[in-house]
Amino acid sequence: MSSPLSLAAVDGLRALTPGAQGTIHFNHAGASLPSLATLEAIQAQLWREATIGPIEAGAVGREHSERARLFAARLLNARPAEIAVTTGNSPGWGAAFAALGPWRPGERILVGRHEWGGNLATMRLAAQGAGAAIEVIPSDSCGTVDPRALEAMLDERVRLIALTWLPANGGLINPAAAIGRVARRHSIPYFIDAAQAVGQLPIDVVEAGCDILTGAGRKALRGPRGMGLLYVRQDFLSRLAPAFVDTRSAPLNASGDPILRNDAGRFESSEASLALHCGLANALREALEIGIDTIRARIDSIARTLRTQLADIPGVTVLDQGIERSGLVAFNVHGLDPLSVQRSLTAQGITIGSNGVGYTPLDMEFRGLKQIARASVSYLTTESEIGKLLEGIRALTR
Ligand SMILES: Cc1ncc(COP(=O)(O)O)c(C=O)c1O
Missing domain, CATH: 3.90.1150.10 (Aspartate Aminotransferase, domain 1)
Structure with a gap:
């Protein structure tokens, strides 16, 4: 304890x-x-950029960015290679969802009743055009998503289970690990929106049984705005083809073929606000220090x-x-x-x-x-x- x-x-x-x-x-x-230390970490990088040159200051900024990845991995019980530093919860969630590829008629997405509106919009845009269905997993009498009800809904057409762990409205904590056990038993991809959970709850991505988990930097973590975290389970990576790539996420080899990164970095961009990465690294360090x-x-x-x-x-x-x-x-x-x-x-x-x-x-x-x-x-x-x-x-x- x-x-x-x-x-x-x-x-x-x-x-x-x-x-x-x-x-x-x-x-x-x-x-x-x-x-204050998070603010100072941001300011220090901005100052380095302004004085020695933004690109030239990039090396130090990248070191902080890698620290953010290490700290985030520790916080979530993930491997550093499974963490992408993103620009918010939705950018990470949306990028992972888009990377699942096109939807087909009759395919089903099962969501908790508290799903974040932005995720729902993303799913509806993709599903409506394709003739896929989005169905709501019943909640129990207390309002939490019911894992047994989920299990009863499953068939071979279910291609995704999506859960918002801590809803923005309504105060409850959904049983993420119990939902994860159902998802794992049936080998169905499982996305957790942990925007409100990261920095507030102990999170173990292995225990949660998720393939994707996203978090926001500015909420319980007390990091800067415009920062997020995306966890991608290593063995799930090969199922994800990012909707777009750049020189960092898929550099071209000598023959001109794009080589997609073999880690969560395939969801990162070459251009980034490294000052914010510095702030995020500090916020993560503080959360780990407090415990x-x-x-x-x-x-x-x-x-x-x-x-x-x-x-x-x-x-x-x-x-x-x-x-x-x-x-x-x-x-x-x-x-x-x-x-x-x-x-x-x-x-x-x-x-x-x-x-x-x-x-x-x-x-x-x-x-x-x-x-x-x-x-x-x-x-x-x-x-x-x-x-x-x-x-x-x-x-x-x-
Ligand atoms: C549960 C949940 N998911 C997603 C978001 C959106 O996060 P972002 O604005 O970082 O995309 C929020 C924001 O409040 C949220 O509460």
Whole structure:
């Protein structure tokens, strides 16, 4: 067991986070607050680029990029060669999906009810044109995707199972490893969208049984915007033909034939913001140093406190599902639309999210929700911040 994060340690980490000084931030699931060291890592590379030349500074930048790959591999229990550093969750997910190749009439894609809207759009574009079907795996009574229901749906036409591990709206944690065991038993490709999970939950890609897993740098990891991670299981690589390549992912050999990289780097571009890679490497290092079990325990405890106290406010409904829950807390205030809740809190220096149907369309439609307010926590979140958020919300209900 890892040791819990002491309040003194939280204070210390906050002191090294510029954003924690002025803002009461409850939008860590949108994008969290980077540390000073992450900012400095980005600035140092930009400075090197400006002073010795951007291309000339590339060697140092690439070293940081390789560190990011090593750290990400450690965080996910993957091999470094299985990690691509991307520009966001969706670019990695979409590139892997496109690399599956064309869809044929009658083929089936099975998705969880909480699938990220962008992934759904990507799948629908491909499936609609081809006459393939996208079907929703039933959830259990708590709202989590049901592995047994998945197993009952399988036949030889299922070519992909897609799961969003921690939905953007709704607070639950899907049983990714149980779904993975079904996928493995039937040898069906399995994609996990872990945009909200990377940096928040302990992740073991082997235990999760996935072929593809994607994460975002700017959320629980506290990395810079415009960064993402793509895990590709080594033995799955040969099934993926990237939709496009460049001089890095598939250099031409002496005969002019493209030689596709034999690692996840086939999904990387030759041109990259190496300054952001430097920042991502630092954010990953910090997450590993704090310890992902420690991070998870702290987020779990602080989110429980928030949920319980929110639910006690008359006129507030907590809209989270599931038994095991994440640091994303969805709620509504009776008689107020979430956007105005968000705006009123912003005016008090408190940031939250306000999300429509687009992020988790299947689940929002299933639950008859049009918009939710979302307060998302980090291990940086303090009880005092929770107190101020609750006070702000109480004032709105009066
Ligand atoms: C579950 C989930 N998947 C995907 C995304 C999109 O990530 P990106 O903007 O990095 O493409 C988000 C963003 O909030 C998300 O919550």
